[in-house]
Amino acid sequence: MAEIVLENVTKTFGGTVALDNVSLTIPDGSFVVLLGPTGAGKTTTLRMVSGLDTPDSGEVYIGGRPMKGLSPAERNVAMVFQQYSLYPHLTVRQNLEFPLKSPLLRTPLELIDRTVKEVAEVLQIVHKLDNKATALSGGEMQRVSIGRALVRNPQIFLMDEPLSSLDAKLRADLRIELKRIQAKLGATLLYVTHDQIEAMTMATHVGVLNEGRLVQFGAPREVYEHPVSVYAATRLGQPRINVLPADLFAGAPSGAKSIGLRPEHIVQGEGEEALVRRVEHLGDQTRLHLTLKRHDLVTVTDPHTPLRGGETIRIQPSRPLYFDAAGIRIA
Numbered sequence: 518m519a520e521i522v523l524e525n526v527t528k529t530f531g532g533t534v535a536l537d538n539v540s541l542t543i544p545d546g547s548f549v550v551l552l553g554p555t556g557a558g559k560t561t562t563l564r565m566v567s568g569l570d571t572p573d574s575g576e577v578y579i580g581g582r583p584m585k586g587l588s589p590a591e592r593n594v595a596m597v598f599q600q601y602s603l604y605p606h607l608t609v610r611q612n613l614e615f616p617l618k619s620p621l622l623r624t625p626l627e628l629i630d631r632t633v634k635e636v637a638e639v640l641q642i643v644h645k646l647d648n649k650a651t652a653l654s655g656g657e658m659q660r661v662s663i664g665r666a667l668v669r670n671p672q673i674f675l676m677d678e679p680l681s682s683l684d685a686k687l688r689a690d691l692r693i694e695l696k697r698i699q700a701k702l703g704a705t706l707l708y709v710t711h712d713q714i715e716a717m718t719m720a721t722h723v724g725v726l727n728e729g730r731l732v733q734f735g736a737p738r739e740v741y742e743h744p745v746s747v748y749a750a751t752r753l754g755q756p757r758i759n760v761l762p763a764d765l766f767a768g769a770p771s772g773a774k775s776i777g778l779r780p781e782h783i784v785q786g787e788g789e790e791a792l793v794r795r796v797e798h799l800g801d802q803t804r805l806h807l808t809l810k811r812h813d814l815v816t817v818t819d820p821h822t823p824l825r826g827g828e829t830i831r832i833q834p835s836r837p838l839y840f841d842a843a844g845i846r847i848a
């Protein structure tokens with residue numbers, strides 16, 4: 518496996534700057550999740566690493582080697598996309614064998630057999646090896662797509678929203694599976710998602726992109742607890758961080774324009790009076806939707822709270838984050 522380095526990478530399409538001078542080091546064996554809304558530059562970053570596209574300026578290194586001029590095949594990276602890219606007329610076994618049967622590789626047949634078996638075991642699809650790809654469920658098809666990446670034993674895995682077309686239960690199962698596979702192989706994985714739960718649960722590092730610029734890179738907990746800006750703070754956390762005018766509560770430092778309060782960082786019992794608009798019982802937790810001086814906010818509370826809509830409670834911040842007028846964190 519290998520470290521990936523992007524050094525001052527810029528890519529434009531016509532008038533659109535897709536990546537703006539991005540420098541990023543993806544450590545060997547890490548699971549890096551790129552976060553950002555549509556158009557932030559996530560897929561473009563993957564394409565720069567894969568060799569499907571090339572930077573206008575800057576350089577990509579894999580395992581210390583500059584990648585300029587090297588094709589995707591020469592880079593030894595494997596990609597998994599949101600849409601399964603299986604051959605429908607082939608069996609699962611044939612789909613898994615396919616990447617190894619490239620004449621370029623000249624892989625011995627016994628090795629192909631062994632590798633396919635090992636990968637099928639890891640992905641728990643051994644019993645499906647002789648099924649046609651079309652006879653699989655969506656989750657199984659995506660496992661086979663991931664398997665096609667795994668058999669090649671690449672230096673790097675690049676995954677672009679591989680779980681987003683699956684239902685919630687399968688997504689949750691495959692999240693755990695992917696993390697397990699990555700840990701087992703010690704693979705370097707660069708992963709794009711809109712799903713912040715995937716980011717929090719799988720990533721060793723997250724990279725937050727905003728309009729082609731990398732605005733923060735660090736462990737998910739680090740970005741969650743110490744975001745550099747409102748933008749970075751709102752990328753992680755469900756329910757989202759409450760961003761309110763700083764003067765709603767006493768104690769804001771000078772220059773603070775807004776206060777960021779994670780739902781779990783609101784203490785009940787004393788402080789400002791807030792109206793309970795709605796009590797949302799989710800089973801393992803209960804959310805309170807509150808209104809404080811005409812501002813809406815969400816907090817979490819005891820799952821068995823007796824509170825009901827229409828009541829009032831007192832709240833105050835614990836561990837507040839403060840941001841200036843430009844949204845940059847100042848405290």
Ligand SMILES: Nc1ncnc2c1ncn2[C@@H]1O[C@H](COP(=O)(O)OP(=O)(O)OP(=O)(O)O)[C@@H](O)[C@H]1O
Binds near residue numbers: 530534535555560562
């Ligand atoms: N081939 C292309 N031609 C023209 N513009 C492109 C091309 N590829 C990307 N762009 C533009 O570059 C910007 C970044 O796109 P990119 O696909 O990297 O975003 P993204 O963060 O992956 O978004 P999404 O979450 O929608 O996939 C966008 O404004 C997009 O429209």
